[in-house]
Amino acid sequence: MKSYFFVGYLIMGAILIHRPPCACAFEIHGQYASVSYETENMLEAFNNRLFMGRLRYLLRAKRALTMEDEVISKMDVISKKVEQVLEMFPPHLHYSVSLCENMDRVKDKFIALHRLEWKRPGFYSPINDTMYLSVKNANLQVVAHEVGHVVVEKYFKVRPPVKVHELLAQYAEKHIGD
Ligand SMILES: [Zn+2]
DSSP: OHHHHHHHHHHHHHHHHTSOSSOOSEEEEOSSEEEEESOHHHHHHHHHHOOOGGGGGGSOOGGGOOHHHHHHHHHHHHHHHHHHHHTOOOTTOOEEEEEESSHHHHHHHHHHHHSSOOOSSEEEETTTTEEEEETTTOOHHHHHHHHHHHHHHHHOSSOOOHHHHHHHHHHHHHHTTO
């Protein structure tokens, strides 16, 4: 009987050792974004807030979609549309998204990465090529704004000044639904 426990410990040890360094339990991958999150409820909350408006017709056939497929499809549609709005098409555009429970968790991530306060529902950090979004506050405009930062960051060989970066992200946010 004891040897069973020993084998069990060995297997558990192997699983722990091979766990990725991210605390997130789930990760899904699309053409443009890899989205990680801690619980299914977080993905559902994010999906429910992401009304696509006039972009809805661009999503893949709704009937065949799981919630995971739907979120990935939305992120792909938003990413492609932001490229079109900005008329910037960086090659092989891809980035990570980390879903956060609320704005406080987003703030925690910003402080950890940039040592500064933050009061928005999301941000994109070029440090680890990751966008952080509060699932309770994100919407189409918030996501488009942050994708705008991703596109601008990857399009220019020399990073534009902060104000230009921000203006372009605001332009993407404003025109995402056109
Ligand atoms: Zn911004």
